[in-house]
Amino acid sequence: MTRVLPPPVTAGLTAVQEGIWFTARATDTASAYHLVVTLTADGPLDDDALDLAWRAVTDAHPALRGAFPEVDGVGARVEVTPGPVRRASVTADRLADALTDEAGRPFDLSAGPLARCAALRVDDGREVIVVTAHHLVGDGHTKELIVRDLTAAYAGEALPVTPAGAVDAAIADDHARVDAALPAAREFWRGRWREPPAVALPGGSRPGGGVATARTRHVAVDPALDRALDAASATLGTSRFELLLAAVSVLLTRYGTPDVTIAVDVSTRTGDVEGQAGAWVNELPIRFAPDLAASWPDTLAALRADLREAYAHRVVPVGRAATVGTRAALAPVSVSYRRRGQGPAAAFDDRATTVDWLVTPPHLRSSLHVFAVDGPDGLRLSLQAPADSVDDATLARVGAHLRDVLAAAAAADLPVGDAPTLTPAERALLDRVNATARPLPADTVIDRFTDQVRRAPDAPALRFGARVLTYAELDRLANRVAHGLLRRGTRPGDLIGLCARRGDELVVAVLGILKAGAAYLPLDPAYPVARLDFVVADAHAHLTLAHHGGPLPEPAVVPLDGLAAFDGEPETPPPPPPADALAYVIYTSGSTGRPKGVEVGHRALANLVAAMDRVTPTAPGDRWITLTSLSFDISALELFAPLTTGATLVIADDVTVRQGSALAALVDDAAVTHLQATPSTWRMLLDAGLTAPRLTALCGGEALPLPLARRLREATGRLVNVYGPTETTIWSTWAEIGTDPTRVPIGAPLANTTVHVRDARLRPVAVGVPGELLIGGAGLAYGYRGRPELTRRRFVTDPITSARLYRTGDLVRLDADGMLDFVGRLDSQVKVRGHRIELGEVETVLGAVPGVREAAVAVHGDGADAHLVAYLVGDAVHLPDVRRHLGQQLPRHMVPAAYVALGSLPLTPNGKLDRKALAPPAAEPARHHDAPPVAPPHHPDPGGAGPGDVEHEVLAVWREVLRVDDIQVDDSLFDLGGHSLTITQITSRLRRRLGVAVAFDVFFDTPTVSGIAAEVRKLREAT
Incomplete structure (x- = not known):
């Protein structure tokens, strides 16, 4: 049979096709724009009949014969001859791979054809017909037309041909x-x-804008749920699609996406093209932030109102109406919903035939794609996500969560935020993680110290320089201090200020205060006098012990020098403090600027010391070094871990703790076995050449970067990452960091500690989803001294278990292995030009750039001028590499606008990052400025054009393409009506006239004549 086709013609593209064509030119979309449908017959088909049927389908639908070469910077449609049916034989176990290969085979957009048919003969007798079309020539309805017409033509029916x-x-x-x-x-x-934020999924946020290899998971919807959705649709007066879209929005909000934006497909077909194949569909970004306290009926009503408003503009691609940028996906999440006909199923003659509408290509454009088909067999769901960032188990959990939220939507009897998002396996994991109950210590750290005095009175308890005190000597000195305090009117529960230099007298004073039944109040001599005065007054300290020459007025304190003030006091031990007594009060920074005192009891302290002894056992002969200021609560572990186990406490003096080489020498000279420090101190030690293969290293106080963890693990015998706020007594979780780590979790809870990851309404979040960490158990502080309202606000009652919990304000996620990962601080979430950004996430990505040892990020500027600035510490850091790495890992709005090189990051006295001390860069990022209009030259000379000539040339091209005469060099292309197709026309003309190819992205970064001219000059200089 001779096939006669109309002669090739050149025609334009629809507005939607222009957007697809531009995106496919601007980015590597791989197979993400492929539409696939399969028809599986239970026996072999007639080859000739199938060939004739495929030809008839392509004859009937001109769109399937289209190809789209570039002509003068724009896409043009030309008709080409469709290819024949491709045939292959496959085994049943290789069928899935063969389908993936067929769906992913690339199309040549310029040469075509852009629709193909393949017949796969399976060794079990089936024959699978795979039809694949590029989105430029088809849409979801096109798949229905192809299936209908292919089976009809196979049966010998004549197909109507588009005129x-x-x-x-x-x-x-x-x-x-x-x-x-x-x-x-x-x-x-x-x-x-506005630019949508990255979508939060279990395991972290996914940057949008790129194409990725897809992982696909089908979600089973049982008949009972399907019937419930039908009933809910009728009762609530909503469509099943709106129920699905609401469920997806609620789920993503529960996952922590602050402002959910979902791209939905809407048909732009009119009656004239109802029966034609083609790309008659548009994507609309639906931005919807459900109120988690609202009911389902109210939520659906609000969503329906948003949809109706957007539908009114369905024929206009958003890229024509707004500045969207070069991106494969309009939004990080997309939902495709198709309702299939209720008529007879398609079939090849008498062959039983199954149509699979849910087949997807091996690549996707978004971070999450929900594909739904609603037909005679009920609702079928499929999820796709990037395979390199979401594993199969995680995607399966997402599917289970979506199904549960759909069930909650159908029931509509609870607020939307109460929809369950935990699978039985996740609930079991939470139970396992919090199975930490152990016998609570009945004694205090003083009782345990006294036990060591009795067991080995002559064992070395403390070393400071050349001075060594045995347990018996240390005990006698502490008893003198205790009796001296009691003689001065100290009563159980009183607070004693301690403003002392590092040394043995400080340790004696701490023990003496606790032996007197009082609690110690650290007063760091390095702090400003005004702050110390405030703390002493706010805490109502009974009296203060201090060295001469300190910041406090000497008449107001008891001198500590040489312990002479306690000479002659009894050396017998006073009665020990009760287990529920107050042990210490430490003042921490307050968000309002007013420091707050955290009251920690003896029971909490004793439990922490016992729990850490299970993690990092200490025994006689071991040596702990103390180098942390007493006003930093982790110092308590450095003091009592050795003194309650018979080990030796090695004290580093005030000079040594600030010098890496001296501190490393002390570690080696004293044969230290346990050392606890912040990441900054560990970095100082490693830079000084620390090598201690027998050392147990504890790191805490702030996030431990992965590169530092790897260095530290290589230099020491064991590395334990610890985490905990002052309000839960030093450390609450721990993680063993193995050799060559790939992540640094904060770990699992210590003994008698529970951890709970919750949303803003204190509801549990799913495994892998960021949420606020709440901590419960024996380590909880009593509260904030003299601040009952603040105590009630931060120490809350769990609405689920009624237990007392502390709200840390830290964002974490619980991984499937039961380990917590630190994400950042709730109060370090910033908003830059409408985008919520977690600074810790940006810092983590920066820390993974080769050559970067430390990184911090801050926000400078206000309103529209707000921008991120990165501060980098490292050797031979190559800024283009940094930008490239960030661009691959983060959405554009999270990439810093400026970078500052520092020798070291500013630190607080406790060794933590001092973010407030990160000063703005000397030169701020360039901002929009006014400039006079420039007239184009009459006879440009591209070969020898200077800066002004280049600007004139660019301006001439803009005027030519936009057909606007009054253009200034700083006018925005998009304000002038430019869009994606305009960009391709401008780049085409610039390539011909100036000999350079300007990347499409540049037009979105600097959409002005002056900006493009600067890029042209840079490109010409590079060549």
């Missing part, structure tokens, strides 16, 4: 409708469109 010229007429009509609707669409999206 000649119908495609051109439909395209012209499309442009007319878009032009008429464009002003209203621009006004609408001007107030609605």
Whole structure:
């Protein structure tokens, strides 16, 4: 049979096709724009009949014969000859791979054809027909037309053929409708469109904008749920699609996406093209932030209202009405929903035939794609996510969560935020993680110290320089201090200030205060006098012990020098403090600027010391070094871990703790076995050449970067990462860091400690989803001294278990292995030009760049001028590499606008990052400025053009393409009506006239004549 096709013609593209064509040119979309459907027959088909049927389908639908070469910077449609049916034989166990290969085979957009048919003969007797089309020539409805017409033509039925010229007429009509609707669409999206935030999924946020290899998971919807959705749809007066979209929005909000934006497909077909194949569909970004306290009926009503408003602008691609940027996906999440007909199923003659509408290509454009088909067999769901960031188990959990939220939507009897998002396996994991109950210590750290005095009175308890005190000597000195305090009127529960230099007298004073039944109040001599005065007054300290020459006025204190003030006091031990007595009060920074005192009891301290002894056992002969200021609560572990186990406490003096080489020498000279420090101190030690293969290293106080963890693990015998706020007594979780680590979790809870990851309403979040960490158990402080309202606000009652919990304000996620990962601080979440950004996430990515040892990020500027600035410490850091790495890992709005090289990061006295001390860079990022208009030259000379000539050339091209005369060099392309197709026309003309190829991205970063001219000059200089 001779096949006669109309002669090739050149025609335009619809507005939607122009956007797809531009995106496919600007980015590597791989197979993400492929549409796939399979028909599986239970026996072999007739080859000739199938060939004729495929030809009949492509003859009937001109769109399937299209290809789209570039002509003068724009895409043009030409008709090409469709390819024949491709045949292959496969085994049943290789069928899935063969389907993936067929769906992923690339198309040549310029040469075509862009629709193909393959017949796969399976060795079990089946034959699978795979039809794949590029989105430029088809949409979801096109798949239905192809299935209908292919099976009809196979049966010998004649197909109606689209009349000649119908495609051109439909395209012209499309442009007319878009032009008429464009002003209203621009006004609408001007107030609605903004760059969507990255979507939060279990395991972390996923940057959008790129194409990734897809992982696919089908979600089973049982008949009972399907019937419930039908009933809910009728009762609530909503469609099943709206129920699905609401469920996806609620789930993503529960996952922590602050402002959910979902791209949904909407048809732009009119009656004239109802029966034609083609890309008659548009994507609309639906930005919806459900109120988690609202009911399902109210949530659905609000969503429906948003949808109706957006639908009014369905014919205009958003890229025409707003500045969207070069991106494969309009939003990080997309939902495709198709309702299939209720008529007879498609079949090849008498062959039983199964149609699979849920087949997806091996690549996706978004971070999460929800594909739903609603048909005679009920609702079928499929999820896709990037395979390199979401494993199969995680995607399965997402599917289970979505199914549970759908069930909650169908029931509509609870607020949307109460929809369950934990699978039985996740609940079991939480139970296992918090199975930490152990016998609570009945004694105090003083009781345990006294036990060591009795067991080995002559064993070395303390070493400071050349001075060594035995347990018996240390005990006698502490008893003198205790009796001296009691003689001065100290009563149980009193607070004693301690402002002392590092040394043996400080340790004696701490023990003496506790032996007297009082609690110690650290007063760091390095702190400003005003702060110390405030702390003493606010805490109502009974009296203060201090060295001469300190910051406090000497008449107000008891001198500590030489312990002479306690000479002659009894050396017998006073009665020990009760287990529920107060042990210490440490003042921490307050968010309002007013420091707050955390009251920690003896029981909590004793439990912490016992729990850490299980993690890092200490025994006689071991040596702990203390180098932390007493006003930093982790110092208590450095004091009592050795003194309650018979080990030796090695004290580093005030000079040594600040010098890496001296401190490393002390570690080696004293044969230290246990050392606890912040990451900053560990970095100082490693830079000084520390090598201690017998050392147990504890790191805490702030996040431990992975590169530092690897260095530290290589230099020491054991590395334990610890985490905990002052309010839960020093450390609450721990993680063993193995050799060559790939992550640094904060770990699992210590003995008698529970951890809970919750949302803003204190509801549990799913495994892998960021949430606020709440801590319970024996380590909880009594509260904030003299601040009952603040205590009630931060120490809350668990709405689920009624237990007392502390709200840490830290964002964490619980991984499937039962380990917690630190994400950042709730109060370090910032908002930059409408985007919520977690600074800790940006810092983590920066820390993984080769050459970067330390990184911090701060926000400078206000309002529209707000921008991120990165501060980097490292050797031979190559800024382009940094930008490239960030661009691959983070959304554009999270990439810093400026970078500052530092020798070291500023630290607080406790060794933590002092973010407030990160000063703005000397030169701020360039901002928009006014400039006079520039007239184009009459006879440009591209070969020898200077800076002004380049600007004139660019301006001439803009005026030519935009057909606007009054253009200034700093006018925005998009304010002038430019869009993606305009960019391709401008780049094409610039390539011909100036000999350079300007990347599409540049137009979105600097969409002005001056900005493009600067890029042209840079490109020409590079060549």
